[in-house]
Amino acid sequence: MTNLEQDLIMDLQVFEGVQNFRYLSTLIHSKNLKNDEIKSRIGAGNSCFCSLRQIFRSRAVSKPVKTEIYKIMVQPVTVSGSETWAMTEMDMT
Numbered sequence: 001m002t003n004l005e006q007d008l009i010m011d012l013q014v015f016e017g018v019q020n021f022r023y024l025s026t027l028i029h030s031k032n033l034k035n036d037e038i039k040s041r042i043g044a045g046n047s048c049f050c051s052l053r054q055i056f057r058s059r060a061v062s063k064p065v066k067t068e069i070y071k072i073m074v075q076p077v078t079v080s081g082s083e084t085w086a087m088t089e090m091d092m093t
Contacts, residue, residue, distance in 0.1 A: 035090070045078030 008015040020029040020036070027037040049056075052073065056066055 041078050041080070045074055048074045048077045 006017045008017065019031075020027055022028070027040055029036060049070075052069065055061055055069060061069075
């Protein structure tokens with residue numbers, strides 16, 4: 001066990017320390033690193049976009065409808081929670 005993974009003992013109950021965990025679809029890291037969360041969000045957005053590939057390639061669906069589908073279904077998956085991130089210069093690149 002490293003110094004980052006300290007166990008917590010409350011009322012004879014032991015809670016194991018971890019370096020990161022997922023809470024409400026957000027990756028929480030002990031060092032407050034955001035690059036793993038950014039990669040995870042990009043991957044989730046990419047998966048969502050790929051699952052809608054047939055719609056985006058269809059000529060039967062108009063461009064404005066495709067844009068609305070993107071805004072409603074793909075964009076929220078990718079940017080959810082990003083408004084509250086404290087980003088460093090390295091994260092932005």
